[in-house]
Amino acid sequence: MFDFKGKNVLVTGGSRGIGREICKQFAKYGAKVIVSSRKLEACEKVVEEIEREGGEAIAVAANMGKMDEVMNLANRSLEECGYIDVLVNNAATNPIFGPILNTEEKAWDKIMDVNLKGPFFLSLRIAQKMIEGKGGSIINIASTAGLRSWPGLGVYGISKGAIVQMTRQMAREWAGGNVRVNCVAPGLIDTDFSKVLIVNQALREEALKTVSMNRHGVVSEIAGLVLFLASDAASYITGQIIVADGGGMC
């Protein structure tokens, strides 16, 4: 059920953190992986790691906030692999922290472009081919910040809330084309993205206050869930938001 041999998997934000682990796990289970992020060199490093471990991968750079690069990513991936079986919309950004009253338009646009518009149009392009072909699976990485309010994470949370609804709408419209669309909403996971909340003791204690398991998560705990949702074991699951947050939302 967890065999991805012969499958092509595109992962955005694949150069670091959760995305890098998702790339490595898919490759370990037999998939050819397209590793994408803004920095080609960083993606190539992940490709090298995968190849050293006997897997297959290629690197394609794309800034998810730039539509021409998003379309180029879709086109290059389809040219290189012929077909995309699994798309993981993982790349995201959060350049601001603070009350929403202070939001500047430029920051709003950047967050919405990278976290929402890019993944939306990339999904459309890839899903079109899946629907015309043998179907596929799309997994969107949201956040518990898209399911509840968080002090300081307002605009980021709004973008992630939209990803949650995007998941449901795509699942509804594309189920007939044999495309499943699901969403993973992580809590606090140890990566560059969340470093400040983990290394600072006061912030860490505050963040873990409501987490039942009283610890942050690690990247493999998200990658495993993504592989499950993409696998045949999840063949009757679509339109779902799976929270992986150590029991913070329970």
Ligand SMILES: NC(=O)c1ccc[n+]([C@@H]2O[C@H](COP(=O)([O-])OP(=O)(O)OC[C@H]3O[C@@H](n4cnc5c(N)ncnc54)[C@H](OP(=O)(O)O)[C@@H]3O)[C@@H](O)[C@H]2O)c1
């Ligand atoms: N870590 C957490 O606690 C946490 C919690 C909830 C949700 N999440 C979500 O999990 C996902 C992965 O986060 P992470 O913690 O693994 O972050 P991370 O370690 O900071 O990695 C982010 C990845 O996205 C890429 N990226 C950033 N901006 C991009 C852009 N404009 N276009 C294309 N790629 C871009 C980065 O590579 P380059 O710099 O090379 O572009 C990198 O590969 C995100 O969707 C995030 O919102 C994380």
